[in-house]
Structure formats: structure tokens, C-alpha cells
Amino acid sequence: MSVSRRPSRMLFATLAVSLLGACTLPPAAVAATKLPAPLLDAPRAAxxxxxxxxxxxxxxxxxQDVFSHVKGVRKTWAGYSGGSAATAHYSQVSEGDTGHAESVKVLFDPSQVSYGQLLQVFFSVATDPTELDRQGPDSGTQYRSVIFYASPAQQRIADAYLEQLSKDHxxxxxxxTQLVPLSAFYPAESWHQDYASHHPDDLYIAINDAPKVQNLQHQFPALYW
Structure with missing residues (x-):
């Protein structure tokens, strides 16, 4: 039996399934659009x-499920960034006042996938960058959209891409979407790791997250695995 995040999530899923049918996805879930590639990107490592x-x-x-299906990504972790180590616990982060955002750490091979391509995937299928302190049915600062850059090069590429997307309307x-330096990443509790792949029949996953992976496969076939 899967562990539900909150009663509100299960209520959302139950209502959605009753209204749409168990095999039907809400229109917003399949409305993702492939975005142009970043004009500024890191060169592929030799x-x-x-x-x-x-x-x-x-x-x-x-x-996490999206990036776990990107070629060149070696490993992913679900966790928390933006707050302190003392509050990097799900029960506290869920209150929305720790400064943490639910985050994903991606270990990737830059000879196979560039940082710019990861950004393109992120904005195309993983998040809606126009939603403030929420995503879909989930609300709170812990669900905000953030790029935590790990180097000056990542900062330049991400900043240029945000400007590019804004200029292109x-x-x-x-x-x-916020652009802030990465100070620390704290892995989440073990039951959160690879949750979507372990619980594909969870109604929350089926309605909100499985369509993201489907969009990745459809929009980025060369990157999908």
C-alpha cells in the first residue's frame, strides 16, 4: 500500500478520477509544450x-521521475533546498515556513546531456514556471519553482534562458521561477526516493506525474530512456 502525502492530495485524486474516469488525464496535464533550446549553453564535455x-x-x-528518464542522467535524489539542515524533514517542510523547496538533485554526464538541455526539459515538462508558490493541486512555498545553480556557469546559462523565454513571450x-545559489541539498526520507517508479498506480502519480514522463518521451525522444 502506498503512503499518501496528505488527505488533500488523495481527495484531489479521487475527485479527478470520479469526474474524468480512471484512464483519462486532465487537460492541463498534457498541455506541456516543447520549448526552444537555450541560446547559451555549456559545450559538450569531450x-x-x-x-x-x-x-x-x-x-x-x-x-525526480522526469529527470530519471533523461539519457545522461546517472542518478537523482528527492530532497530539500533553501532552508537549514535542522528543518530538512518532510513534516516540517510541509508546513511551508522553513524556506525549503521540495527539490531534486540530478547527477549527470555533461558529455551526454548539457545543463541547457536539462533546463529545457525542466521548463517543457517538469514545472509550470508561471505558478507562484504552487504547482497544480499543491500550494505553499515548498512547491515553488526554483533553479539552484551550482556554479557561475550554471547561473549564466539559467539566467540567459529565463531572459530568452521571457523575451519570446x-x-x-x-x-x-527563482534563480538562487545552491547552498545545500538535503536528501528526503527514504520512502520519497523514486516514489513515482515504485508506486505507478498511486492516483496522485497517475494524474499529476505520469503525464510529465509521457510528455518527455513525446517531446524529447532522443533524450528519453
């Missing part, structure tokens, strides 16, 4: 190596 990237874009279950509403 040799295999490892770099990290950290993103927050709502519930970390779905964001990709979204009808302003982009509210």
Missing part, C-alpha cells in the same frame, strides 16, 4: 564526467 544540478518545481516525486503570464 570526456565522460559528472556534474550536479538541482531543480525545484512542485512535488519532487514527479520532477513563451508564456501568457510572467515567469516566477
Amino acid at each position: 570526456a565522460h564526467g559528472q556534474q550536479i544540478a538541482v531543480f525545484a518545481g512542485g512535488c519532487f516525486w514527479g520532477v 513563451i508564456y501568457a503570464a510572467p515567469i516566477v
Whole structure:
């Protein structure tokens, strides 16, 4: 039996299924659009190596599942960034006043996938950057959209991409994704790790997160695995 995050999440899922049918996805879940590639990106590394990237874009279950299906990504972790070690616990983060955002740490091989491509995936299928302190059915500062940059190069690439998307008027509403330095990443409790892949029949996953992976496969077939 899967562990539900909150009664409100299960209530949302139950209502959605009763209204839409168990095999029907809400229109918003399949409305993702492939965005243009970043004009500024890091060159592909000549040799295999490892770099990290950290993103927050709502519930970390779905964001982790998306990046776990990207070629060149070696490992992902669900966790917390933005607050202190003392409050990096699910029960406290869920209150929305710790400064933490539910985040995903991505270990990737820059010879196979660039940081810019990860950003393109993030904005195309993993998060809605126009939603302030919420994503879909989940509300609170812990669900805000954030890019935690781990180096000056990541900061430049992410800042340029945010400016590019804004100038191109990709979204009808302003982009509210934050760009802040990564100070620390704290792995979440073990039951959160790879939750979506372990619980594909969870109604919350089926309605909110599975469509993100489907969109990844559809929009980025060369990156999907």
C-alpha cells in the first residue's frame, strides 16, 4: 500500500478520477509544450564526467521521475533546498515556513546531456514556471519553482534562458521561477526516493506525474530512456 502525502492530495485524486474516469488525464496535464533550446549553453564535455544540478518545481516525486528518464542522467535524489539542515524533514517542510523547496538533485554526464538541455526539459515538462508558490493541486512555498545553480556557469546559462523565454513571450503570464545559489541539498526520507517508479498506480502519480514522463518521451525522444 502506498503512503499518501496528505488527505488533500488523495481527495484531489479521487475527485479527478470520479469526474474524468480512471484512464483519462486532465487537460492541463498534457498541455506541456516543447520549448526552444537555450541560446547559451555549456559545450559538450569531450570526456565522460559528472556534474550536479538541482531543480525545484512542485512535488519532487514527479520532477525526480522526469529527470530519471533523461539519457545522461546517472542518478537523482528527492530532497530539500533553501532552508537549514535542522528543518530538512518532510513534516516540517510541509508546513511551508522553513524556506525549503521540495527539490531534486540530478547527477549527470555533461558529455551526454548539457545543463541547457536539462533546463529545457525542466521548463517543457517538469514545472509550470508561471505558478507562484504552487504547482497544480499543491500550494505553499515548498512547491515553488526554483533553479539552484551550482556554479557561475550554471547561473549564466539559467539566467540567459529565463531572459530568452521571457523575451519570446513563451508564456501568457510572467515567469516566477527563482534563480538562487545552491547552498545545500538535503536528501528526503527514504520512502520519497523514486516514489513515482515504485508506486505507478498511486492516483496522485497517475494524474499529476505520469503525464510529465509521457510528455518527455513525446517531446524529447532522443533524450528519453
